[in-house]
Amino acid sequence: MKIVVDPITRIEGHLRIEAEISSGRVTDAWSSSPMFRGIETVLAGRDPRDAWVFTQRICGVCTTVSALASVRAVENALGITIPDNARIIRNLMEATQYVHDHVVHLYHLHGPDWIDLTSALTADPAAASRLQRSLSGWTNNSPEYFATVKAKLQAFVDSGQLGLFANAYWGHPAYTLSPESNLVLMAHYLEALDWQREFVKIHAILGGKNPHPQTYLVGGMATALDPAGANALNDTSVAMLRVLAKQIRTFVEQVYVPDLLHLGREYRPWTSVGRGPGNLLCYGDFPGRDGRPLMPSGVLRGRSLNRLEALDQRRITEDVTRSWYAQGDPLHPSVGVTEPVYTGPTPPYDALDTAARYSWSKAPRYGNAVMEVGPLARMAVAYAARVPRARQLVDGALRSLRIPASGLFSTVGRMVTRALETQWLAEQLGGWLDELAGNMAAGDLAVTDNAKWLPASWPATATGFGLTEAPRGALGHWVSIENGTISRYQIVIPSTWNGSPRDGAGRRGAWEHALVGTPVADASRPLEVLRVVHSFDPCMACAVHVVDAESGASTEITVVP
Amino acid sequence: MPTIPPAENSRTVDLPLPHGVSRRAFLGFCSAVTAALALPEAMTPRIAHAVASAPRLPVVWLATQDCTADTESFLRSVDPGVGSLLFDVISLDYHETLMAAAGARAESSLDDVLASGQDFVCVVEGSIPLADGGVHCTIGGRTAVSIVQEVTAKALFTMAVGSCATDGGIAAARPNPTGATGVAGAVPGITNLVNLPGCPANGVNITAALVYYLTFRELPPLDAAGRPLFAYEQRIHGSGRCERYPFLQAGQTVEAWGDEGHRNGWCLVHMGCRGPSTYANCYQRNWNETTWPIGAGAPCIGCTSPRFWDVNSPFYVYRQRTTTSATSTSPSGDQPTTTSADDATTTTAATTTAATTTTAATAATTTATTTTVPPTVTSTGS
Numbered sequence: 001m002k003i004v005v006d007p008i009t010r011i012e013g014h015l016r017i018e019a020e021i022s023s024g025r026v027t028d029a030w031s032s033s034p035m036f037r038g039i040e041t042v043l044a045g046r047d048p049r050d051a052w053v054f055t056q057r058i059c060g061v062c063t064t065v066s067a068l069a070s071v072r073a074v075e076n077a078l079g080i081t082i083p084d085n086a087r088i089i090r091n092l093m094e095a096t097q098y099v100h101d102h103v104v105h106l107y108h109l110h111g112p113d114w115i116d117l118t119s120a121l122t123a124d125p126a127a128a129s130r131l132q133r134s135l136s137g138w139t140n141n142s143p144e145y146f147a148t149v150k151a152k153l154q155a156f157v158d159s160g161q162l163g164l165f166a167n168a169y170w171g172h173p174a175y176t177l178s179p180e181s182n183l184v185l186m187a188h189y190l191e192a193l194d195w196q197r198e199f200v201k202i203h204a205i206l207g208g209k210n211p212h213p214q215t216y217l218v219g220g221m222a223t224a225l226d227p228a229g230a231n232a233l234n235d236t237s238v239a240m241l242r243v244l245a246k247q248i249r250t251f252v253e254q255v256y257v258p259d260l261l262h263l264g265r266e267y268r269p270w271t272s273v274g275r276g277p278g279n280l281l282c283y284g285d286f287p288g289r290d291g292r293p294l295m296p297s298g299v300l301r302g303r304s305l306n307r308l309e310a311l312d313q314r315r316i317t318e319d320v321t322r323s324w325y326a327q328g329d330p331l332h333p334s335v336g337v338t339e340p341v342y343t344g345p346t347p348p349y350d351a352l353d354t355a356a357r358y359s360w361s362k363a364p365r366y367g368n369a370v371m372e373v374g375p376l377a378r379m380a381v382a383y384a385a386r387v388p389r390a391r392q393l394v395d396g397a398l399r400s401l402r403i404p405a406s407g408l409f410s411t412v413g414r415m416v417t418r419a420l421e422t423q424w425l426a427e428q429l430g431g432w433l434d435e436l437a438g439n440m441a442a443g444d445l446a447v448t449d450n451a452k453w454l455p456a457s458w459p460a461t462a463t464g465f466g467l468t469e470a471p472r473g474a475l476g477h478w479v480s481i482e483n484g485t486i487s488r489y490q491i492v493i494p495s496t497w498n499g500s501p502r503d504g505a506g507r508r509g510a511w512e513h514a515l516v517g518t519p520v521a522d523a524s525r526p527l528e529v530l531r532v533v534h535s536f537d538p539c540m541a542c543a544v545h546v547v548d549a550e551s552g553a554s555t556e557i558t559v560v561p
Numbered sequence: 562m563p564t565i566p567p568a569e570n571s572r573t574v575d576l577p578l579p580h581g582v583s584r585r586a587f588l589g590f591c592s593a594v595t596a597a598l599a600l601p602e603a604m605t606p607r608i609a610h611a612v613a614s615a616p617r618l619p620v621v622w623l624a625t626q627d628c629t630a631d632t633e634s635f636l637r638s639v640d641p642g643v644g645s646l647l648f649d650v651i652s653l654d655y656h657e658t659l660m661a662a663a664g665a666r667a668e669s670s671l672d673d674v675l676a677s678g679q680d681f682v683c684v685v686e687g688s689i690p691l692a693d694g695g696v697h698c699t700i701g702g703r704t705a706v707s708i709v710q711e712v713t714a715k716a717l718f719t720m721a722v723g724s725c726a727t728d729g730g731i732a733a734a735r736p737n738p739t740g741a742t743g744v745a746g747a748v749p750g751i752t753n754l755v756n757l758p759g760c761p762a763n764g765v766n767i768t769a770a771l772v773y774y775l776t777f778r779e780l781p782p783l784d785a786a787g788r789p790l791f792a793y794e795q796r797i798h799g800s801g802r803c804e805r806y807p808f809l810q811a812g813q814t815v816e817a818w819g820d821e822g823h824r825n826g827w828c829l830v831h832m833g834c835r836g837p838s839t840y841a842n843c844y845q846r847n848w849n850e851t852t853w854p855i856g857a858g859a860p861c862i863g864c865t866s867p868r869f870w871d872v873n874s875p876f877y878v879y880r881q882r883t884t885t886s887a888t889s890t891s892p893s894g895d896q897p898t899t900t901s902a903d904d905a906t907t908t909t910a911a912t913t914t915a916a917t918t919t920t921a922a923t924a925a926t927t928t929a930t931t932t933t934v935p936p937t938v939t940s941t942g943s
Contacts, residue, residue, distance in 0.1 A: 007664070008663060009659075010659065011658070012628075012658065013629070034698065035626060036690075036697045036739060037697070037732040038732065038738030039732075041738045042736070042738070047876075049875070050875050050876050050877070053874075053876055054731060057630070057730075057731045059628045059630075060627075060628040060631070061628070108659060117661070161654075163617070163652040164659050165661050167670045168661030168662045169666075196637075200849060204847075204848050206857070208857030208858075208859050209843075209848030209853060209854055210633075211630040211633045214862070215858060220818065222818060222860075223857060223859075224826075226825075229826075230826070232825070233857075342697075346694065346696075347703055347707070447818070447819050525666075541629065
């Protein structure tokens with residue numbers, strides 16, 4: 001039988017999954033992105049210094065990351081090297097974004113796939129207190145505390161207004177946590193709601209606001225520095241940043257990571273479900289003072305953690321054979337030419353024709369191979385590259401979960417590596433702040449390179465690319481500039497890699513692949529499908545973006561009923 | 562100042578506090594909302610009473626061509642944080658990003674609200690594409706436009722949060738590939754609509770508008786474009802508003818990134834700041850209770866202005882801009898007609914320093930030849 005889950009909720013944007021189920025398992029799956037805005041088309045003819053302002057609006061959940069990739073692309077095209085202080089500030093903002101994204105993902109987006117609210121109402125607060133004390137030193141751990149949380153949840157249910165928690169799959173047999181585990185994790189659901197708004201003040205201090213910080217510039221950052229100045233980023237600001245960075249580290253180390261390891265142990269069978277294509281790609285990111293990235297780049301194939309290939313971005317192509325665009329050969333993003341042609345069913349519809357074109361998402365491939373990107377790829381590549389801290393974190397988690405390294409290629413593996421990289425980055429914040437404070441104390445206040453700010457200083461034509469690792473994976477922008485304006489702009493986004501439809505050779509995208517074989521106990525309540533898809537943390541507004549940003553190009557769209 | 566019903570009791574009353582929320586935190590929240598609404602502090606007890614005692618307000622939050630930044634902004638609302646908001650103030654009965662249910666069961670949550678006949682507020686985040694029958698955004702196989710039309714028709718009132726839902730935002734920027742528009746454009750004749758433009762809208766304002774309704778059972782006073790006066794009445798460029806304005810009056814402006822003026826917090830207008838044409842309360846209601854873009858050293862892009870992606874870009878190019886020219890190309894909104902001595906001062910400054918006016922239609926094509934360095938800076942005096 002075929003099932004449709006649309007909307008896939010608790011993600012950014014819109015996603016539809018159709019899946020064939022036979023004998024209690026998924027036997028085939030199709031991922032469709034049903035939303036399209038055309039931001040790249042909008043960029044054609046505009047000022048390249050503005051591009052990041054536009055591309056940042058691709059996503060407000062992973063805000064900042066497409067701003068960063070964009071300024072890097074334009075800087076690459078124009079030959080600009082940013083000052084050290086700009087590198088540090090960008091690293092701080094991006095790492096903060098990782099922490100925010102990943103923590104919210106666990107508790108508020110992915111959590112309800114694993115945590116049963118109704119079970120939490122039957123928990124013994126004293127036992128929940130003992131469980132919390134066994135997990136970490138987090139101080140919200142008394143029986144009274146958990147009794148208060150339980151009463152709050154009970155009052156909420158008794159009110160009859162279930163709101164966000166209505167109509168979920170509560171009581172599904174795949175929920176196997178104890179009532180006390182459920183209560184502890186629900187308490188952290190609530191704590192994380194309040195906590196996430198606090199530490200993201202780092203973005204406000206460095207970026208003016210969150211979401212969509214405003215201080216990026218081609219050439220650096222608009223965050224003027226002056227250690228003693230009242231109207232610039234000063235010593236007091238740095239002190240505030242240190243306090244917030246410490247809050248981050250405490251919560252990550254005492255709540256988020258222990259919770260995730262606990263979940264992983266309790267749901268150990270899910271270390272062999274949702275295994276994915278087994279090929280991993282990482283661009284590398286968080287450059288140090290020497291230019292080397294904290295997280296290295298590379299490609300791994302065949303579920304191996306040993307044979308690391310060097311990354312060559314020239315091998316990336318995008319295929320549109322099963323996407324709603326006019327057919328063309330797979331092309332590198334720097335020359336990608338695509339014309340939207342909608343051939344799906346006329347809405348309202350019940351089913352897509354999954355034998356034909358079925359998504360607004362294109363199908364990126366690396367050397368013709370399907371690749372998974374994201375936390376699993378980053379930690380696996382860093383592991384294969386023998387980065388000591390990555391090895392410690394991964395080996396420690398494998399011991400805690402009592403699983404072999406092959407278990408990383410799974411639903412739980414994605415979740416755990418997401419937590420591990422969060423911890424790794426939380427540990428870096430203090431060091432970057434030391435670097436920034438050191439520069440400022442030494443009188444290095446440079447935060448932009450203005451030499452190429454004015455269009456008169458640019459060549460008549462220029463092309464470049466900017467690569468970054470967004471929280472959800474490898475993110476690349478490719479830009480062409482002619483006579484001071486954008487002539488072509490192309491973006492390949494993490495959730496396009498992971499959520500792609502099939503390609504011309506019929507190969508499934510990463511989470512289509514991961515879904516095959518997933519057990520489904522009750523096809524009318526496909527909780528297990530959500531678990532696998534959510535483990536990739538889909539971001540669909542990002543995944544779909546068009547395409548032909550050539551100046552003056554036609555963007556007519558043909559509807560074929 | 563809008564006409565406000567008198568408080569029933571201006572002293573601190575005994576409140577039925579929301580479960581698990583301390584009295585201090587709760588009153589802090591109500592006080593912050595009162596300030597956001599530009600109401601006198603004496604109104605706080607009345608607001609507190611309404612928030613604490615009224616049944617939670619059902620909210621259906623529709624996401625269309627969106628980036629979820631308005632949701633994220635809402636999640637960063639005022640203390641004591643969204644945990645209490647979600648559980649004590651509103652009942653978020655449908656929200657794709659946050660709801661536990663998925664697929665057909667998620668859609669049945671929406672159907673339940675619509676079928677029940679109960680009062681609910683509709684929030685729309687994202688633009689609505691109209692080209693080609695709306696195929697550029699479908700949810701559960703239905704077009705966004707059909708869903709928005711159905712839900713708004715049954716709502717008590719609708720809040721369009723963010724610039725996309727207000728006027729089409731970035732998706733509607735030239736050449737508007739998908740025929741995107743805001744709620745007003747997608748639902749012809751809609752009357753009970755509150756527009757909260759911004760990219761994103763400041764979560765404080767989203768929360769304040771909901772609490773205003775909860776307290777007074779009517780919409781907050783709106784301008785002609787449907788924007789609450791409490792958030793969009795004042796232009797940010799003026800004395801007592803933007804903290805950099807006094808520097809402009811003293812003739813002190815930033816001329817290059819990281820220069821002495823930049824480090825000293827001088828006026829950013831020559832770096833492209835759109836403060837002179839922007840109406841918003843960012844200067845008052847900081848983002849994330851911390852600061853705002855201009856405070857952090859970045860020029861304002863005027864994200865609350867109608868069609869700002871086309872009207873205000875290229876963003877880093879200084880150009881003459883008066884309050885009326887900023888709205889002349891807008892199909893959907895009018896700027897408030899508030900005037901003050903500051904406007905006159907600024908207009909004078911602009912006309913003496915800029916030789917040409919760049920219009921929205923030509924902005925992008927003139928980029929290559931336009932620089933951000935203005936003619937010799939003239940002091941506006943004061």
